Amino acid sequence: MTADTITAADIRINARWLIPVEPEAVVLEHQAVIIQGDRIAAVVSQAEADRRFRTRETIDLAHHAVLPGLINVHGHAAMSLFRGLADDLPLMTWLNDHIWPAEGAFVDEAFIADGTQLAMAEMLRTGTTTFSDMYFFPEIAAQAAHDVGMRAQISFPLLDFPTAWGSGPEEYLSKGAAFIEQWQDNTYITPAIGPHAPYTVSDGPLTQAVELSAATGAPIQIHLHETEFEVVDATGKNGQRPVARMAGLGLLGPNTQCVHMTQVDDEDLRAVADSGAHVIHCPESNLKLASGLCPVQRLADAGVNVAIGTDGAASNNDLDLFGELRTAAMIAKVVAGDASALSAHQALAMATLNGAKALGRDHELGSLVAGKLADIIAVDLSDPFLQPVYDPASHLVYSNHGRAVSHSWINGVPQLQDGKLTRIDVADLMLRVDSWKQRIRKQQAQ
Numbered sequence: 547m548t549a550d551t552i553t554a555a556d557i558r559i560n561a562r563w564l565i566p567v568e569p570e571a572v573v574l575e576h577q578a579v580i581i582q583g584d585r586i587a588a589v590v591s592q593a594e595a596d597r598r599f600r601t602r603e604t605i606d607l608a609h610h611a612v613l614p615g616l617i618n619v620h621g622h623a624a625m626s627l628f629r630g631l632a633d634d635l636p637l638m639t640w641l642n643d644h645i646w647p648a649e650g651a652f653v654d655e656a657f658i659a660d661g662t663q664l665a666m667a668e669m670l671r672t673g674t675t676t677f678s679d680m681y682f683f684p685e686i687a688a689q690a691a692h693d694v695g696m697r698a699q700i701s702f703p704l705l706d707f708p709t710a711w712g713s714g715p716e717e718y719l720s721k722g723a724a725f726i727e728q729w730q731d732n733t734y735i736t737p738a739i740g741p742h743a744p745y746t747v748s749d750g751p752l753t754q755a756v757e758l759s760a761a762t763g764a765p766i767q768i769h770l771h772e773t774e775f776e777v778v779d780a781t782g783k784n785g786q787r788p789v790a791r792m793a794g795l796g797l798l799g800p801n802t803q804c805v806h807m808t809q810v811d812d813e814d815l816r817a818v819a820d821s822g823a824h825v826i827h828c829p830e831s832n833l834k835l836a837s838g839l840c841p842v843q844r845l846a847d848a849g850v851n852v853a854i855g856t857d858g859a860a861s862n863n864d865l866d867l868f869g870e871l872r873t874a875a876m877i878a879k880v881v882a883g884d885a886s887a888l889s890a891h892q893a894l895a896m897a898t899l900n901g902a903k904a905l906g907r908d909h910e911l912g913s914l915v916a917g918k919l920a921d922i923i924a925v926d927l928s929d930p931f932l933q934p935v936y937d938p939a940s941h942l943v944y945s946n947h948g949r950a951v952s953h954s955w956i957n958g959v960p961q962l963q964d965g966k967l968t969r970i971d972v973a974d975l976m977l978r979v980d981s982w983k984q985r986i987r988k989q990q991a992q
């Protein structure tokens with residue numbers, strides 16, 4: 547018998563349970579994940595790791611499930627500063643009477659910097675390693691994510707009307723093109739195009755968005771078919787459903803992420819499936835705003851890639867993707883009339899590999915496979931509320947809330963150690979959040 551060659555590497559994570567997501571629906575025991583630089587060098591049994599690797603650091607996670615970092619494919623990060631500001635309202639009242647006036651009064655560069663950091667603290671604390679953002683001052687949000695070392699798709703906003711970030715479509719598109727150029731080819735930040743919705747962006751700017759995406763490769767993310775009202779109102783005004791209008795403009799394709807899709811008839815389904823566009827399911831926001839429910843199983847059966855997002859904290863009201871998964875799994879069963887719809891493993895894939903696919907990064911993110919980027923989380927299953935453990939995948943989806951997440955690494959860099967954030971000064975952040983609260987509260991009282 548020949549001795550194994552010993553390879554030096556940076557970090558070894560010893561996992562009691564490992565859910566690699568690829569191969570699918572598998573739970574392995576007593577595995578080691580070896581990290582070298584920003585990548586996963588190997589996923590092997592602990593016995594094999596003893597023989598083959600010497601690492602400068604070993605982390606023993608004897609009561610933990612280790613899995614790929616979660617990917618939150620839709621949100622408005624800085625809206626965390628508006629959490630709980632306007633509840634119990636339907637979408638258009640919430641937007642027109644509360645959120646858009648508040649954004650008009652408060653959104654500026656400092657708001658985005660602090661609000662995005664607040665959102666990142668919550669997401670990191672609950673297992674998200676990559677998020678997608680659609681909000682104002684994308685250059686500030688991108689810098690905030692880059693400074694922390696969190697992976698993010700950041701879409702610049704595109705609307706027909708002026709906001710704090712731009713005077714109208716022309717300015718959004720020219721600033722957006724510069725934003726894309728600034729961040730292209732960055733491992734942490736993917737710049738993207740964020741036309742808000744069919745009812746707020748007209749055909750001209752939408753066509754320009756499609757052209758900009760084709761020229762730069764930047765993904766498009768749009769709110770689409772969020773409510774029945776949106777579809778009925780648009781059909782009355784334009785003579786076609788929004789999905790048909792988007793398809794006609796060339797906006798649906800493999801580089802497009804359709805957020806919500808609670809209204810799906812057979813033609814919508816065919817248009818989305820044939821185009822290769824992705825659907826981003828945001829169940830808790832859809833429930834809270836009484837928007838409707840996305841037919842996840844029907845979409846998946848038609849071959850559509852369905853990923854998951856929290857939406858903003860002002861319509862959810864949290865950014866805990868494990869909680870979102872639990873909700874998604876529960877309602878998928880009722881919507882499909884089938885308790886086997888969206889199993890625990892399918893739900894975990896939705897928050898990892900499907901998210902990576904939606905972002906066009908499944909070759910390097912979304913599963914624990916040698917050669918992929920080292921975006922990894924660990925969940926401590928030793929608490930009484932997660933005992934006994936028959937099936938860790940079941941616990942992660944049906945019993946867990948994100949607070950059991952104990953460790954995370956992004957690009958091989960530790961972000962969370964024993965539940966403590968390593969790269970965000972939470973005490974200082976809380977002071978800034980409190981100061982926003984005082985300002986916003988004062989204005990609301992007037």
Ligand SMILES: CSC[C@H]1O[C@@H](n2cnc3c(O)ncnc32)[C@H](O)[C@@H]1O
Nearest residue numbers: 622645680681682703704742769858
């Ligand atoms: C173009 S910047 C984002 C814009 O979208 C608003 N927003 C937040 N959540 C939703 C939602 O669920 N549907 C539609 N629009 C939403 C946000 O307040 C910004 O104005």
Ligand SMILES: [Zn+2]
Nearest residue numbers: 621769857858
């Ligand atoms: Zn949204």
